[in-house]
Amino acid sequence: MTMTVAPTIAVYETVVTIEKGITKVAPTLTENESVAPTETTTVASTETTTVAPSLALNESAAPTPSGNVTAVAVTPTPAVVATMALTSITAVPLMESVNWDGCSVTRLCVHEPPGCDPSSNARCLFMSAEQQIGRNFSIDLSGHSIGYIAATFSTDDSLGGHDVTYICAADGSTVVFITATLHNDFLILTLSEMSNGKGRVDGNKIQCSFSVVLPESIMRVNNLAAALHTGSYNATSGALGTPNTAIMTNQVDFTNPNTTVTNMLTSNSTTATPTTTSSYAPTLHHSLLQTLLVTLAVLGLAML
Structure with a gap:
């Protein structure tokens, strides 16, 4: 059976084709990149499977061709938020x-x-x-x-x-x-x-x-x-x-x-x-000395 694939525009599209046990990965497309119209393609058998691209949120999928090609839908997944590595x-x-x-x-x-x-x-x-x-x-x-x-x-x-x-x-x-x-x-x-x-x-x-x-x-x-x-x-x-x-x-x-x-x-x-008692010792000794001097002075006056 002969099938012509219309040009498509995709964001980060990846098409995986399995043909007779061989896996082929189409080039990844950048944003707003268009695919040139393809030539007439002959599908050898019904074993060929086309996987639809993963869609970002709110992105609509292009129509998939009918015929002997089986389209497998992929559920859209939200983006993963990267976290900063924490180091000591x-x-x-x-x-x-x-x-x-x-x-x-x-x-x-x-x-x-x-x-x-x-x-x-x-x-x-x-x-x-x-x-x-x-x-x-x-x-x-x-x-x-x-x-x-x-x-x-x-x-x-x-x-x-x-x-x-x-x-x-x-x-x-x-x-x-x-x-x-x-x-x-x-x-x-x-x-x-x-x-x-x-x-x-x-x-x-x-x-x-x-x-x-x-x-x-x-x-x-x-x-x-x-x-x-x-x-x-x-x-x-x-x-x-x-x-x-x-x-x-x-x-x-x-x-x-x-x-x-x-x-x-x-x-x-x-x-x-x-x-500590050491910080108070000088003050204590000074007070005793003063008392002793006063006592001696009083006794000296009394003897006069």
């Missing part, structure tokens, strides 16, 4: 240990247990936030974990509603930074602004420092709630384990270093700073 960032070495210097003076600090020093206590879970300008803050984290330590910031008291989370994960002896959002106890990888990343791993103690722009609360004030977590990390696959939350704070003003922060999980104040 390797931190540069942190030369000095994270410590409590400046706590309650220049930076807001959170400890668990209260008052622990992250530079000497390997199991001290610690975070400090020091305002640079506006909502730009320098963050320090320290904690005992075989995988990662993380800090979450929430604009309300309901933690876990897609709240921005900054993660420091141990990859051997180095630290990698990962950003995510915390939602219903799950970490969902995302891209967030993070800079000046430094980190160190000492056994199971992970420490890191970085700069971020903290989220703005719905009331346009500086009050935020924070949470500190630990969890497992697979350095090969990049998989993050479920976060174990050890500190969950009330809403506090992060621009006020001296504000009192309470761990809502333990009802303990997490900002307690240990005091």
Whole structure:
């Protein structure tokens, strides 16, 4: 049977012809490209099958010829949205240990247990936030974990509603930074602004420092709630384990270093700073000396 195929105009059209066990793929056409009229084509047998092109949404198909050619309809499919690959960032070495210097003076600090020093206590879970300008803050984290330590910031008291989370994960002896959002106890990888990343791993103690722009609360004030977590990390696959939350704070003003922060999980104040008697000794000795001198002067006058 002799059949003449009329010219067609298609968008990204692909025609697959199966003839006597041989598969032939016609050239892919670009948008608005037309096919020149074909010569008279003889179809050898009814084994020849023409597959209609995949259609974009709202695209109409050209009529298919009748005869010994079988037309197979293809259901239109929506376009697939490409997603950006999320990668971790390797931190540069942190030369000095994270410590409590400046706590309650220049930076807001959170400890668990209260008052622990992250530079000497390997199991001290610690975070400090020091305002640079506006909502730009320098963050320090320290904690005992075989995988990662993380800090979450929430604009309300309901933690876990897609709240921005900054993660420091141990990859051997180095630290990698990962950003995510915390939602219903799950970490969902995302891209967030993070800079000046430094980190160190000492056994199971992970420490890191970085700069971020903290989220703005719905009331346009500086009050935020924070949470500190630990969890497992697979350095090969990049998989993050479920976060174990050890500190969950009330809403506090992060621009006020001296504000009192309470761990809502333990009802303990997490900002307690240990005091030492040495700072008070000079004043005490000075008072005793003054008293002694006054007493001697009185006795000297009495003897006259």
